Amino acid sequence: MENTNKFFELKQEVQEIIDCIAAKKMLDAKNKLVLVSETLDELLDFSDEDEDLVEISKYQVLLNQLHQKINSSLEL
Numbered sequence: 900m901e902n903t904n905k906f907f908e909l910k911q912e913v914q915e916i917i918d919c920i921a922a923k924k925m926l927d928a929k930n931k932l933v934l935v936s937e938t939l940d941e942l943l944d945f946s947d948e949d950e951d952l953v954e955i956s957k958y959q960v961l962l963n964q965l966h967q968k969i970n971s972s973l974e975l
Contacts, residue, residue: 909939909942929969932965
């Protein structure tokens with residue numbers, strides 16, 4: 900149950916990153932991305948169930964895509 904709450908919080912935090920990108924607040928998005936990445940790493944360290952690992956990998960892919968989007972926007 901605790902992991903379900905963590906994934907719910909993670910989903911909300913990722914949405915905040917997306918909202919920052921949409922509002923063209925790339926530095927805020929980048930800072931939030933760092934924090935969310937750290938949270939995801941912690942979840943990965945303490946998860947041993949396959950379901951959790953699959954969910955974590957989905958978020959890793961999404962965060963990588965958001966990272967690329969943020970960096971490409973900051974380079975312009």
